Amino acid sequence: MSAPLLSVRDLSVHFGANAAVDKVSFDLTAGETLALVGESGSGKSITALSLLGLQPPTASVTGQVHFDGTELVGADAATLRAIRGNQVGMIFQEPMSSLNPVHTIGKQIGEVLSVHQGLRRTAARARTLELLDAVGIPDPLRRIDDYPHQLSGGQRQRAMIAMALANDPKLLIADEPTTALDVTVQAQVLDLLKSLQQAHGMALLFITHDLSIVRHIADRVCVMTNGQMVETGPTEAIFAAPSHHYTRQLLAAAPAGDPAPFPIETSNVVSTQDLKVWFPIRRGLLRRTVGHIRAVDGVDLGIRKGETLGVVGESGSGKSSLGYALLRLIPSTGRIVLLGNEVQSRSWNALRPLRKHMQIVFQDPFGSLSPRMSVGEIVGEGLKVHMPGLSAQERDGKVAAALKEVGLDIATAARYPHEFSGGQRQRIAIARALVLEPDFLVLDEPTSALDVSIQSQIIDLLRDIQQRRQLSYLFISHDLRVVKALAHRLIVMRNGQVVEQGEAAAIFADPQQAYTRQLLAAAFDLAAPSNVTDDRLPPPHTTE
Template structure:
């Protein structure tokens, strides 16, 4: 008997078809990956298994968990199954955790709700599962709160909550999307180890084939609510049959060709920059300690050059970015853009700041949803002493929207009318509209599907040729940095530990930390054609 069996599952919400005849089987101890772009139906399939569907949802077909039909179970019976027989790990750990409850209370909550054991034993179980996921109580007391942990540590707490009662089935919905490569590798190894140790089945949802290539036993590819291809992992990777699967594979390894960089004229000069933050006092009258987020960082970015910055979460990338933008003062060193300081007299130099723009990670959260696109992309005009008006303003909007592959008619629309990739194109148009000397891309493609990411990277290459872009590209995705930059810097604990030409650093890393980052990055195996027997 299969652990989970989905037969001809169809789902509609208020008459709109979401899933169409989905079939999927998971055996005990097996990892099945469901992959596809946003909107393909991956997460809705998982939510159907958990019966966490919105109002207006109508389902048909069959979902059997350990032989028991789920679709017809009343809510009281489903509540008994959730957390006990089926556990779920959500994509964003900070929103999945309660910020006002300790991690110990949150892990114990599942145990106590199901009355699986008394409170003292529940606390022992919480310690046990937190230790199993790499958070031993001697280093991570149960009294800690989510905000006191890193992103990877918070994800481990969410996993501990999901496995507290040793469920038969674990559902992991994009559990590593927002994590850096080394933390992602640790979480994937942890999930695989839990499956091997507990014999549970796992449904792994992801948009990236490279993430599950070495992990999943079976891969199911979905598109527009339908399964377009499904096979054991080695068979699927060696002999993809559906064009959509081949497209996902190609997008995961997408390469772009950048134009040759211009001359060696310095544009951005960062010299011995130090940024410290005060730590809480350990005693009432004790002097507060200092945390050094950026430790004597120096580099030069030349005009027309594309520079990458990589490193794990907490290494100081974002702090350095804020300092370059003049959003934070530095305790030592200086930052010059075209020979002028970005911070003068303890105040940001607005004359310099208006010559820089930034593209953020979240293409939806970086826009005001109440404003139309024409207002959004012209926000940088407020920095100008004489912003364009009338026909000149409309022409500039049309030019930028056309440059990023959109239509001038899109200027009258709201941001919710666009897909994630289109929103990021609008963010790039906003960054370009004042023709800045420098653009900072802060994890600008990490939230996108692999196919949309490939389109944005192609767009950047085209814009480099058309506008001679100079940019600093900050990312934890090494494959993206490798294809979209001329030089790369590797940052660890606030220091630049290695820098050089991108291909040289990736091909022949000199620092052990760089080697560890490259080794941790997921990659697809080279396809070998299946040999007929």
């Protein structure tokens, strides 16, 4: 056997007296894919970060990390700079917090090429266009000058993948690289990573909580829990006969059950008529509007009290824009009615009293949580604004109840977002939304950052809260397995338009549109991505 490209021995990461990673050892050879799997907080991501010296400054690292003959633990800054982004690329878990909001994606990818390869502006731009096309960004020539906030969550993740692959690294560390992607694009990205491995002999350290992806891409699997590696071996052997009870528990976990029952005769909590969100396309020196991207193009919907309306579709289909428009977070046209109140005609100040009745859980929990505020301050901020009459003791009581409701210890109120795993941060975001006891909640990919067992717990939690409070949900997701467990009705979106809608159970049993059938096939048979027929997303619906 050839010598390993990456050799890790007794790697430990401590935060004070707490061991986040405890004596982890593994090898990775060129061209091989090793998957690190486990629940949120198991130590997967901090293991990956510590390989390149990217752990938080409060962490202490011991052990050995040999990469291609170079010891990385304790290496000086110059040695690490020569390896990071050049010989080792990394795809981070949360693209919105990893991309610079004041620079275009083209400039950010071009900077990597300039620093490591010395490419000039024209050559760097040409290579950036190739990379954006390779990772499935639609119409790269138009999107290269977009800023991160102008891309969907999945498109931002693909831009991060393009940046990590820019210098053809020997090793790619992928920390949940498909978390924000819809199922069809997941399959495309996995095929892309596999083809790059074959072309360049690149090793891949793949970190994920999605075991269906692991089975598709990994040669070997390492299972982690509580910072320790409890089982390792070839992928097929682990799936066929797991020896550790924790591995068996992971394999058995999956969102299940039926949506919470609700009285069908109830009236609509929120409804729309001909809702449109068109983003202007500006060109030329004077930035004149020459057309529009139709993110949402004439959508009619109604959500009854206690009902969940699921919204599915590929990245860029308009799902998140629809949710933001319902809450008046982005400009739109058409009619929006919330609890009998016309929303569109209200000024910003006049809309404020309605804000506590409509809340949102954003897709990227880290990007939506202030790093300067404690968890208690984050969850309690809305109470200060919308319930100013509460005493400090009453407010703390409501914060504690909200944290307990989403499965977090009350003691976490004094900690800060960076001290939590991705899944724990998402639960903080859910607590912040629920603390005001809203009537309508937009859930924008609320389980995308969670491992499968926690997904099931969150779905059960959302069902229980909905049944007790008769809360209405707009549930946006690319994971149709999760949607099936929660949604009463379903709308399928593509290019800003609704291509199919109806009772969720009926659509899952007998989809009428070819596009819906394609999504369902990809969602429930990811292990066979050859069934996915679309090689690229269609361009966004525009008018010029």
